[in-house]
Amino acid sequence: MIASFFIFYITVTLFAIILLGIYGLVTRSNLIKKIIMLNIMGDGINMLLILIGYRFVFPVFPPIYEKHVTFEEFLARAVDPIPQAFVLTAVVIGMAMNILLISYAIQFYRLHGTVDARDIAEIMGGESK
Amino acid sequence: MELGLIPVIPLGFAFFLPPVAFLTGKKRRFVLIYALIALTATFLSSLWLFEKTYSSNTPLVYAFGNWVAPIGIVFEVDRLSANIILTVTFGFLMAGVYSMRFLDNSHGLDFFYTFLLGLEAGVIGAFMTGDAFNLFVMLEVIGASAYAIVGFYRNRSKAIEGAFKYGISGAVATSLYFLALGFLYASFGTVNMANLSAEFHGISFPVTTRVFGDPALALAFFFALTIAMVLIKSAIFPGHYWLPDAYQGAPIPVGAVMSGFVEIVGIYSLMRFIYTIFQGFPSEILSLTFFILGSATAFLGSIMMTVQKDVKRIIAYSTILHMGYLFMTVGAGTQLALLAINFHMVNHAIAKMLLFFTVGTFIYKSRSTELDSLAGIGRGMPLTTALFGIATLSLVGVPPLNVFFSKMLIFDALLQVSPVLASVVIITSAIAAWAYFRLFIIIWRGKSPASQEEIPASMTSTSLLLGILVIILGLLAPLLIDIYFYPATLQAMNYRAYIEAVKMLVG
DSSP: OHHHHHHHHHHHHHHHHHHHHHHHHHHOOBHHHHHHHHHHHHHHHHHHHHHHHOOOSSSOBOSOOOTTSOHHHHHHHBOOHHHHHHHHHHHHHHHHHHHHHHHHHHHHHHHHSOOBHHHHHHHTTTTTO | OOGGGTTHHHHHHHHHHHHHHHHTTOOHHHHHHHHHHHHHHHHHHHHHHHHHHHHOSSOEEEEGGGOOTTTSOEEEEOHHHHHHHHHHHHHHHHHHHHHHHHTTTOSOHHHHHHHHHHHHHHHHHHHHBOBHHHHHHHHHHHHHHHHHHHTOSTTOHHHHHHHHHHHHHHHHHHHHHHHHHHHHHHHHSOOBHHHHHHHHHTOOOSSOOOOOSOHHHHHHHHHHHHHHHHHHHTTOGGGOTHHHHHHHHSOHHHHHHIIIIITHHHHHHHHIIIIIITTTOOOHHHHHHHHHHHHHHHHHHHHHHTTOSBHHHHHHHHHHHHHHHHHHHHTTOSHHHHHHHHHHHHHHHHHHHHHHHHHHHHHHHHSOOBTGGGTTGGGGOHHHHHHHHHHHHHHHTOTTSHHHHHHHHHHHHHHTTOHHHHHHHHHHHHHHHHHHHHHHHHHHSSOOOOOOOOOOHHHHHHHHHHHHHHHHHHHTHHHHIIIIIHHHHHHHHOHHHHHHHHHHHHO
């Protein structure tokens, strides 16, 4: 009962975080803030995937099958490692993307002296539309 | 040779290019030879793959590290993937040869080729993969290389702006696809494509997992998020905004491979999900989405083509137009539609590369992409102008050239759904024809500028080769459809064989 309420609460929060990330990505004009919002959204998605593999029981087993546990009990109590593997991959990729995007933001700053998308549109004379 | 090695060839060469170039003192000649060896090796291996898939009756499967299907990652290549991969590797080879002299005055040629090879590895991997999560990884491999290579001219603000826009949109798109995979995994307990198909069609599969919750609901979420990814990655109407900026900033050969191959990855994955894996998914609403967004994209692309002042942006909107056709046709859901999409992917890539290369030659000579400064440039270059004419005629859809036949197939496929949809193809083609005609007039009329720039043989010869291919593919189109493309669609629609090929590996 408490576990299902807990799952519901976390899921709703994570979806709110993901939507908040997308909202911020669209509305903020500062490039650094855009990157931060991208990360908030990405981390919300990562957390949601971790939640899929998690088991809300006590005690939780590591995902290594041992002989003295029955198979049904193992299935019910062992955390699913595959979503964690997915998230691990996504986190590493996300870091590479962050570095790339931040290097572009730095290059922006070198060229224009600003990281605000509104200023850049002004500098380029509205041509950048 | 194993088929899993094919994407590893460009990837391995790409990894070692920067240190090797650094150790040899960044000699241009060395970097070029190294890159061309890598591109040629990939092209030859894809020829081998093409021959092998067409001589085998079942799709070829390669299990990484011998870990069998639902546990490990597999590559599954059928004829549909193989004929697109052959086009991809050929196109990248042409782009590599073309860039040899096109990037004469730019620094960082070693990084350019590193990212070009990385892009090739990602695109081939995305077409070969038999695992939905591996597709996500391949999309990110494509993304990382593409965002970097679009910002190649890093001192031009246009290039940086385009690359940042593309980068942040692409990162959101792949994140959404990652969320889609979460829904898929939570419901089906697997992300292997053959296993997913088996679960969906109720066929038994080794290491079976029970389906959790309502699979139809999970699939609805999955398709919604995957389509959102494709909207951005393939530049379909609400998600097309990054493409003109990115293409305007990118070097011409990059634009050519992006337009021909990187954009179709999204469409291809959607096609794989709808036509092979979840074949028979109740799709009236899905089809309606495809028709509405696809025709909106086609209209937007063709109308915007007529008002641009920059030649690269004209081609960029032309790409959006053709992506709209492909996206529309995905909604038809018949075997004819699959045939049309497959043939159009190949034809559009070759014709669009020719258009990019000839326009790139004009840009190389005039050092500008503004339409006004290109006036009369074609007078001094009759061969390039003729090839440019062939490319535009082909993309409009004039009979003996290749895109005509694929457009006709698209028209047929859409006519089975509704004549209104089919007429969208005709109307947008006519609008696009006007834009091309205007571009041609500008390039042909006016005083020829006094530029004494010599056109390198590598650029002319690649354009000539592609021009000949455009004509040959057009003349042999009925034959090619019968021999190569029709069997490919037959195999792609046969989900039982797709599942069996993986099950046989499990033993």
